[in-house]
Amino acid sequence: LHPHAVLGGVPQVIGFESTPDSRLVVGENCVFREYATAHSGMPKFGGLTVIGNNCFVMIGAHIAHDNHIGNNVVMANNVSLAGHITVGDNVWFGGLAAVHQFSRIGRNAFVGGGAIVVEDVIPFGSVVGNHAKLSGLNMVGLKRRGFSKADIRDIRAAYKAIFLGDGLFKDRLEQASQDYAENPLAMEIITFIREGDRPICKPG
Structure with missing residues (x-):
């Protein structure tokens, strides 16, 4: 102190x-x-x-x-x-x-x-x-904290699917939840978005 x-x-x-x-x-x-x-x-x-x-x-x-x-x-x-x-x-x-x-x-x-x-x-x-x-x-x-290359690849793929794909955000989120249902790191992002009652920062 x-x-x-x-x-x-x-x-x-x-x-x-x-x-x-x-x-x-x-x-x-x-x-x-x-x-x-x-x-x-x-x-x-x-x-x-x-x-x-x-x-x-x-x-x-x-x-x-x-x-x-x-x-x-x-x-x-x-x-x-x-x-x-x-x-x-x-x-x-x-x-x-x-x-x-x-x-x-x-x-x-x-x-x-x-x-x-x-x-x-x-x-x-x-x-x-x-x-x-x-x-x-x-x-x-992520690199400093020891996330593996595979982990980072999965997080990046989920990020692109949610935020950079075609169509409406809610539809991309739903599709990502199905495509990445077995991936805990991707689902952490998806669950975080779903649990909130405030807007999410999105790409500008």
């Missing part, structure tokens, strides 16, 4: 009063650099903000109330996460990125520097821009 970092501050909600039912839980081996902040949760939403193990939160980055942050997440300088966001394991955020409340960021995704994310980001995806668009897969992250 570096100078001026603050953990467990009350949510930035007008009129909110401090209560023991508002909590923050941080895992092991996390680093919070100067001026990083992480707020506790809102009791009416469960009251809990969770940050996993081995996270690295750089200068001025902010984790708002009721976020659920996975393991090995890296947030570069001045990244800002609004409330009620879910972030999977091994996600990297470039500096100055900002994410809209209630968004989901799938595991092993990459959010580019300065990106403004207002839609969900699929597992293994890479998004850039304002507003953020899907620019492909997080190939650097």
Whole structure:
């Protein structure tokens, strides 16, 4: 915990009063650099903000109330996460990125520097821009984390089938769910899309 970092501050909600039912839980081996902040949760939403193990939160980055942050997440300088966001394991955020409340960021995704994310980001995806668009897969992250060539090939094939094929998105998704029913990594992307109730970042 570096100078001026603050953990467990009350949510930035007008009129909110401090209560023991508002909590923050941080895992092991996390680093919070100067001026990083992480707020506790809102009791009416469960009251809990969770940050996993081995996270690295750089200068001025902010984790708002009721976020659920996975393991090995890296947030570069001045990244800002609004409330009620879910972030999977091994996600990297470039500096100055900002994410809209209630968004989901799938595991092993990459959010580019300065990106403004207002839609969900699929597992293994890479998004850039304002507003953020899907620019492909997080190939650097997948290779760094030991995904095999076969795994990467399967993820890439499913990505192309879902996002770059002909016809309507919903029809491509349904077809991909049949074609890749026996592939766990492809189905992770498909299931992530199906389970969400917010729009998904798509290619620009």
